[in-house]
Amino acid sequence: MRAGLAALLMLALAVAAAPARAELLWSQHFDSAALGHPLAYSIYLPPGYHDPRGDPPARYPVVYLLHGVGDSERSYPAWGAVEETADRLITAGQIPPMIIVMPNGVRSWYVDSADVGGPGNYATAIAHDLVDHIDAAYRTIPERDARFVTGHSMGGFGALRFALSEPDRWGAAAAMSSALWSRVAPGFQLDEDRNERIFDGSFGRPFDADRFLALRPRAYIAAAAASGCAPALYMTAGDDDDFNAYRSTFDLAMELRETGLAVDLRITDGGHNWPTWRERALPDVLVWFGSLLAAQPAA
Template sequence: MRALLAVLLALVAVPALAAQPSQILRTAEAPSPALGHPLGFVLYLPPGYDGTQARLPVIYLLHGAQASAIDWVDQGHLREIADRLIASHRLPPTIIVMPEGGPNSWYMDAPGDGSGNVATAIEQDLPAYVERTWRARTDRRGRAIAGYSMGGYGALRFALMAPERYAAAAAMSGAFWTQVTPETRFDDRIQHIFEGAFGRPFDARRFVAANPMTLAGSVSHDGAMPAIYLTCGRGDRYHLDQEQATMARRLAAMRIPVETALTPGDHDWETWSGALPAVLQFLARPFAAAPKS
């Protein structure tokens, strides 16, 4: 009788563990010496996180200009999409971190222009805090990064500047501004988009030096390169589908692995939310490798 009871209790416990829902921490903060104040972020913990001791892979998702990290949840349906992919075994249980990048930081260090050292905060302070607070993998093959629009620009910058840190990166409607040259001048409307990172007046030389287009030509091929995925709506109002094509040619010419996709849609959340399942699955391809803490 006791043996039968033990079996029944075990059978009940398994569904209970599997039924543990995912969690969203909407107002988390990481200490940031780089900024001199905490860095806000939103955190997704997968279903069953509290019921396992395994270290999980991490995806960092960057938001666009004049936006916020919580938009991934409220407008991009991140939680529902990740839950569905995990339930169908198309995405392993994964921690997803969505930092607050500011309205127009372009994920740059710009201490004199009002944005602060955003890049260092996200590149160093945030992962250090996440990896000591939650059971996040610390090896390269357990870490990936992506973003949309300004966040796509930032994601590729991080991946190309530190290929030893990321196994994969993706940009949705990446705002790469591939046509900007050191002589480019913008009107006040466009300057406002960039002034948090590139000064006022807009410093085109600084922008070109920081652009993923430029970084792609300076990446060392001595070590492993992150796999890169670019996706954009065919009807993008800013013609970023053309920017994507230019960036893809640049990456391919530099022997950096790149895959591209064009989907229906404009420069909006319907497009990004629709592309998110494919992006998450692409980023997760390297996660199957055994972690090396």
């Protein structure tokens, strides 16, 4: 953590104490070089962001919040109560003011897939093009230790994948009800209809098990453990998850720990649904991110 980060967080807290409203901007767009077309995102700006009294203006940590299959940049604002949750936690002093970015990852599984006719190079578009755009367009703290990623289901897969594949870019990752597809092994076959509905060709047409195995979060564990800058990790799933995400979450957490990577594990009451993510998982994840920021040394 750079010495100035603690001071920037204190400034953000001071500005947020003033009576200034948060703002949620739906469906913003920027041109992504990796995609060759605009990428949509929604963004939450915390209380105090537009307060003119900051001198210098406050800067904020950023959480990238990734959706699941069938969702979009509008899903967490519409069904995940992201604005209400962040407002409540900031007002209560449980988290510092933070920016939350919700990109439209379509059914990309947050991998690059243009070469196999999939949705496109969404890993590069989000982890690089979008991050660079957000750092340039908004008052972020543009440092690894103030940049976090989380998501549910497909988004949990993406959050782990981003952080483990580029640990020098992400300070922490939190995976909620991750769709890990642990049963995929060499030779695994998936029928054409399910490949389209679930993966949209992100791992090839037909589904290429070897490509999936090379791009899944597990593929990056050893390198992340040896990197010297492993991200903080948090994994959670509901005990009534329809897709048995609690089992694959537990298994992956144990594997991470066996390689020397620390991970906070939570199996909670809940299923694979919006009430679980909205009422339990997301608030807990944001508080966990806040605890990481609070634990950073002041100098």
